Amino acid sequence: MFWWQEDAGDGVRVAFTDRAAGNLALHTGDDPQSVRARRAVLEREMGVPRGTLLFLDQVHGTDVVDADAPDRPQVPRADAAVSAGATPLAVMVADCVPVLLAGTSPAGPVTGVAHAGRRGLLEGVLERTVDRLRARGAERLRAWIGPAVCGACYEVPAAMQADALRHLPAAAATTRHGTPALDLPAGARDVLGRLGVAVRTPQGGPGPACTLENEGLSSHRRDPASGRIAGLVWRSAAGERAA
Numbered sequence: 001m002f003w004w005q006e007d008a009g010d011g012v013r014v015a016f017t018d019r020a021a022g023n024l025a026l027h028t029g030d031d032p033q034s035v036r037a038r039r040a041v042l043e044r045e046m047g048v049p050r051g052t053l054l055f056l057d058q059v060h061g062t063d064v065v066d067a068d069a070p071d072r073p074q075v076p077r078a079d080a081a082v083s084a085g086a087t088p089l090a091v092m093v094a095d096c097v098p099v100l101l102a103g104t105s106p107a108g109p110v111t112g113v114a115h116a117g118r119r120g121l122l123e124g125v126l127e128r129t130v131d132r133l134r135a136r137g138a139e140r141l142r143a144w145i146g147p148a149v150c151g152a153c154y155e156v157p158a159a160m161q162a163d164a165l166r167h168l169p170a171a172a173a174t175t176r177h178g179t180p181a182l183d184l185p186a187g188a189r190d191v192l193g194r195l196g197v198a199v200r201t202p203q204g205g206p207g208p209a210c211t212l213e214n215e216g217l218s219s220h221r222r223d224p225a226s227g228r229i230a231g232l233v234w235r236s237a238a239g240e241r242a243a
């Protein structure tokens, strides 16, 4: 179910699912009823009320949705979300970088998720998410960078690599075969570090954190039918009491 999870302190829990939780995306051609049933199981495992976990309609953009806004769509079209309330947040990936964020505020925990693929990362999805978290009063921001395709596996055309490195030199990488590549997790770490966010890269889950190398995780590059795993951040019972 969970590839990795921990109590992040300050009343917040963070986790990344593995393929044992099943495909969690509605947009990959899977049976919608099955996907909804898996999401309900996931909510039960997380200990959050059924139907409250917010999934996004991710489009490789940089829009950040306020999960607490009463007028937001049920499935917002956005690649990031923030909550200063009790809304549990999910971000779906299969090679792109799932980033979880948490900070503290006088009113309780402030949480966020971001879908950082090549395009979103270069176009500023992490900067915009951190801005929104701070606008909601978040201090002492921390980030968890979850399983994604690694720099030794993510081969790209030379021109694409050159273009990316103009914006984000920290993403420079070479595949095992010596061809041009991008290290998106390293790029995300660099962006977050420059924003003053303390970054943690979870280790110790079963198998490598590279989605392409680890068959227990979803990888679009290895198998377009492998579905989507999710990064999750939510308030634990302790967080609810504190708020």
Ligand SMILES: [Zn+2]
Pocket (backbone or CB within 6 Å): 149, 150, 151, 152, 153, 154, 210, 211, 212, 213
């Ligand atoms: Zn790899």
